[in-house]
Amino acid sequence: MDKEALKVIIKEQEDMIRQKLGNEHIITRDLDLRKYLSSNIALFILGVRRCGKSTLAMQLFNGLKHGYINFDDERLLNMRAEDLNTVLLAFYELYGSDLDNIILDEVQNVEGWELFVSRLRETKRVIVTGSNSKMLSGELATRLTGRHIDATLFPFSFSEFLKYKNVEISGVLTTQERATVNRLLLEYLQNGGFPEFFKYGRAALESIYNDIITRDIIQRHRIKQVEALRQLARFIVSNSSQEFTYSSLRNVLQMKNLITVTNWVKYLQEAYLVFVIEKFSYKLKEVAIAPKKAYAIDTGLVSMLGFNTDNLLSRLMETSVAIELKRRASQNGFEIYYWKGRSQRKVDFVIKTGNRVSQLIQVTRAASREEIKSREIENLIEASKELKCNDLLVITLDYEGREKIKESSIAYVPLWKWLLKRQ
Numbered sequence: 001m002d003k004e005a006l007k008v009i010i011k012e013q014e015d016m017i018r019q020k021l022g023n024e025h026i027i028t029r030d031l032d033l034r035k036y037l038s039s040n041i042a043l044f045i046l047g048v049r050r051c052g053k054s055t056l057a058m059q060l061f062n063g064l065k066h067g068y069i070n071f072d073d074e075r076l077l078n079m080r081a082e083d084l085n086t087v088l089l090a091f092y093e094l095y096g097s098d099l100d101n102i103i104l105d106e107v108q109n110v111e112g113w114e115l116f117v118s119r120l121r122e123t124k125r126v127i128v129t130g131s132n133s134k135m136l137s138g139e140l141a142t143r144l145t146g147r148h149i150d151a152t153l154f155p156f157s158f159s160e161f162l163k164y165k166n167v168e169i170s171g172v173l174t175t176q177e178r179a180t181v182n183r184l185l186l187e188y189l190q191n192g193g194f195p196e197f198f199k200y201g202r203a204a205l206e207s208i209y210n211d212i213i214t215r216d217i218i219q220r221h222r223i224k225q226v227e228a229l230r231q232l233a234r235f236i237v238s239n240s241s242q243e244f245t246y247s248s249l250r251n252v253l254q255m256k257n258l259i260t261v262t263n264w265v266k267y268l269q270e271a272y273l274v275f276v277i278e279k280f281s282y283k284l285k286e287v288a289i290a291p292k293k294a295y296a297i298d299t300g301l302v303s304m305l306g307f308n309t310d311n312l313l314s315r316l317m318e319t320s321v322a323i324e325l326k327r328r329a330s331q332n333g334f335e336i337y338y339w340k341g342r343s344q345r346k347v348d349f350v351i352k353t354g355n356r357v358s359q360l361i362q363v364t365r366a367a368s369r370e371e372i373k374s375r376e377i378e379n380l381i382e383a384s385k386e387l388k389c390n391d392l393l394v395i396t397l398d399y400e401g402r403e404k405i406k407e408s409s410i411a412y413v414p415l416w417k418w419l420l421k422r423q
Contacts, residue, residue: 001083005075006090013070017058024199027163029056029153031331036149039100042121044136045129047153048272048297049216050208052195053129056153057103060127066101067091071109081112088120103127108135121147131216133270152330154323155298156193158185158419164198169420182398185416189316192300205304209237209273216271217264225260228253232264236274236294238306241318243291265294272297275326280337280350280357280387293338295322313397317415318348318363321395324419325349325361334358341386345379350387357389367398369412381408393418 029052036043037060045053054070069087071079091099102120107113108130120126128135136150156164162184169181191197196204213233223229232253236244250261268274274297279290296302299316306312325336337350339360349361360383366372372394380392392410401412 001076001079001086003086003090003093006086007094009073009075010067010069010087010090010094013073014068017054017068017070021055021058025164026055026059027160028059030157030159031056031151031153033060033149033151036151037125037127039123039125040121040147042117042126042128042148044148044150045127045153046133046135046150046272047131048155049131049212050194050196051153051155053131053153054103054105055195057105057127057129061101061103061125064101065095065099066103067095067099068103068105070105072106076109079110081110081116084110084113084116099124101125101127103129105129106131108132131212131271132220133272152327154193154327155300156195157324157327158188158193158320158416159421161188161193162420164195178398181416182414185419189299189313189320190303192298192303194298194300197300202304205300209301209304212271212273217267217273221263221267223264225255228255229264232261233268233273234305236265236268237296237301239294239315240274240296240299240302240306241293241315241322243293245291248291273301275322277322277336277338277349280339280352290340295319295326297323299323314363314365317365317395317397320415320419321349321361321363325351339383339387341379341382343382345375345382347379347383350383357387359391359393360384360387360389361393361395363395363415365397367396369399369401372396372399372412377405377410380410381405384408 033043045057047053058068091102102124104117104126107117107128117126117128162169165184167184173181192205194205194208196208213230217223218226218229232249235252246258246262246265249265250258253261255261265276269276274294276292276294278287278292281287281290296319299319302316302319329336335352337352339347339350347360348363350357351359351361360380362376362380364372364376376394380394384390384392390408392408394410394412395415395418396412398414399412400414403410
């Protein structure tokens with residue numbers, strides 16, 4: 001690719017993102033990655049499209065001379081691996097040969113990019129962003145063993161949402177303050193945490209969702225049955241928190257090929273649109289054949305694509321807990337499952353730390369103790385006995401307390417407090 005044309009693109013992209021950083025309300029994300037910035041190690045910031053990866057990368061190099069290029073640009077669609085060195089030359093001519101910091105945004109769009117990053121990180125501090133979880137598989141993982149750090153960025157957490165709203169919560173809340181927090185929580189559950197939503201509203205969510213489906217899945221994987229793929233994605237997202245089997249999805253879509261459906265669900269996960277958790281069991285065969293549960297990456301997408309039914313709030317609450325658990329697991333390394341006993345009793349989340357079950361979590365829309373169904377407590381206690389776990393938690397809409405039932409102690413924590421890690 002022509003170097004002069006590249007220089008124009010780089011400068012235009014730089015001006016655009018600097019203008020964005022200067023004019024928009026940008027917050028500091030809760031994910032602290034500065035400690036991972038060093039030469040010989042490439043930092044990968046991965047996550048769903050338009051969750052703030054580029055902005056975070058720019059913030060990490062704030063005040064430092066750096067080169068930035070976004071490969072998710074129609075002018076760079078035909079770029080090949082051999083053109084990437086021209087990008088480096090363009091950087092040197094624009095910023096000087098002593099340039100030590102480089103951001104490669106959505107570089108997975110360039111086939112064969114892995115060797116370029118492997119070479120760059122020998123002498124530069126490199127940040128790579130991407131919207132596909134397969135970026136760190138295959139050849140790159142082999143070449144960069146021990147020489148890359150990967151971090152997953154999600155849409156705004158509730159904590160970041162409050163920060164964006166300039167709301168600070170500290171100390172004991174008055175009744176009025178608690179009512180305000182609950183109002184903001186319902187707003188967060190309904191609208192989700194994509195940063196662009198707060199500027200452009202629902203239109204931004206529609207654009208993000210369509211871009212993920214079209215660019216990250218249909219075009220990337222050359223899907224021919226486009227309408228069926230769209231139906232599958234909408235069904236899974238709108239039914240976030242519900243159990244599914246690949247056979248049931250095939251029946252919904254009236255498709256013949258089970259492998260195609262299985263691959264499509266994998267593509268949705270690779271694009272970070274959804275994530276899947278499995279039933280907890282000590283028997284691997286049982287895990288493999290049991291129904292799975294799928295969750296959307298953002299509650300705003302569930303609201304947008306779903307129907308306003310009586311159980312929508314329950315699904316949004318459970319989805320928000322799943323997302324937050326996924327966020328915490330990406331930093332703390334625990335595993336997430338759900339549980340279903342022989343009598344079909346269910347527990348929403350099983351947390352496995354190392355080789356033991358460390359916590360059982362039930363989510364309910366109840367706002368008082370009286371509203372909590374006895375079935376949910378009985379499910380927790382049965383799971384507690386079977387899995388030998390005594391840390392039992394019920395996340396509620398607005399009830400707080402603790403009680404002892406037989407030999408089990410159960411904590412009740414409001415969702416807002418749990419999301420803010422204040423329980």
